[in-house]
Amino acid sequence: MDLAFDHSRIEETIDAIVTRTMRMDMTWDWPCGVAYYGVCRAYEATGQQKYLDMVRARVGKTLPEAYLYPRFMDVQGSLSELLPSLKLCQTENGLWRTILDDPGSYEEISASCGIAAAMIDNGNPLHTKYVQRAIEGVLENVSTEGRVLNVSGGTAVMRDREGYRNISRDWIQGWGQGLALAFLSGVLGCGEAPEKK
Numbered sequence: 001m002d003l004a005f006d007h008s009r010i011e012e013t014i015d016a017i018v019t020r021t022m023r024m025d026m027t028w029d030w031p032c033g034v035a036y037y038g039v040c041r042a043y044e045a046t047g048q049q050k051y052l053d054m055v056r057a058r059v060g061k062t063l064p065e066a067y068l069y070p071r072f073m074d075v076q077g078s079l080s081e082l083l084p085s086l087k088l089c090q091t092e093n094g095l096w097r098t099i100l101d102d103p104g105s106y107e108e109i110s111a112s113c114g115i116a117a118a119m120i121d122n123g124n125p126l127h128t129k130y131v132q133r134a135i136e137g138v139l140e141n142v143s144t145e146g147r148v149l150n151v152s153g154g155t156a157v158m159r160d161r162e163g164y165r166n167i168s169r170d171w172i173q174g175w176g177q178g179l180a181l182a183f184l185s186g187v188l189g190c191g192e193a194p195e196k197k
Contacts, residue, residue: 001120001123001125001131002128002190003128003132003163003174003190004132005132005135005187007188009139010184010187010188011046013142013146013184014042014045014046014181014184014185014188015040016142016143016144017038017146017148017177017180018048018051018146019141020145020146020147020177021035021177021178022054022058024172024174024177033178034175034177035175035178035181036059036178037054037178037182038073038177038179038180038181038182038185039054039055039085040052040055041182041185041186042118042185044149044185044187044189045185045188045189069070079118079122080124082113083118083122083124083185084126086100087119087127087130090130090134091107091137093107093133093136093137093140094112094130094132094133094136094137095107095109095112095137096108096111096112096115097142098152098165099161099164100112100166102161102164102165104161105164105165106150106165107137107150108150108151108152109138109141109148109149109150109176110151110152110179110180111175111179112138112181113134113138113176113182114136114182114183115134116130116134116183117179117182117183117186118139119131120183120186120187120189120190121186131187133170134183135187137179138180138184142164142180147172148172148173148176148177148179148180150167151172151175152167152173153167153170153171153173154167154173178189
């Protein structure tokens with residue numbers, strides 16, 4: 001994919017997100033795995049050894065080394081079928097809503113990052129303009145301290161649309177931090193390979 005972006009701004013945003021993520025309470029289950037995954041992706045994209053060192057300081061003593069280099073699950077067939085439909089649901093801000101086809105539903109940043117990261121990893125050049133539009137939308141939803149904003153507090157099965165529209169977005173979430181890092185690292189991966197730092 002050939003994307004236009006401010007390399008320095010993306011790297012600064014990644015650094016802020018990694019720094020904020022590693023200050024989080026990581027004593028709970030799978031959201032931490034998503035956060036660690038995002039930090040590992042940030043290391044791969046930027047070459048910043050300090051990112052890998054941060055993860056190793058947290059998990060290196062208790063988890064096998066292979067954990068630090070997770071791979072995407074092999075869902076290529078499903079992904080190839082879903083992405084063309086998902087691109088049609090992108091908002092004017094380059095994001096996706098909690099309920100994709102509901103204009104009354106808020107734009108959810110972790111889902112947006114996950115969809116756009118999948119588009120990058122899928123490598124379909126027809127998705128380039130959708131990824132390009134997502135870059136600014138995501139960057140606008142990261143605080144200067146590196147907190148990814150507008151991430152739902154979890155989307156359990158709700159009774160109705162109103163239930164999804166009212167999910168709290170007040171707290172920092174590990175999955176939001178990790179998916180933002182995965183997306184922004186993917187954006188950097190569309191540029192030149194980084195030197196190890």
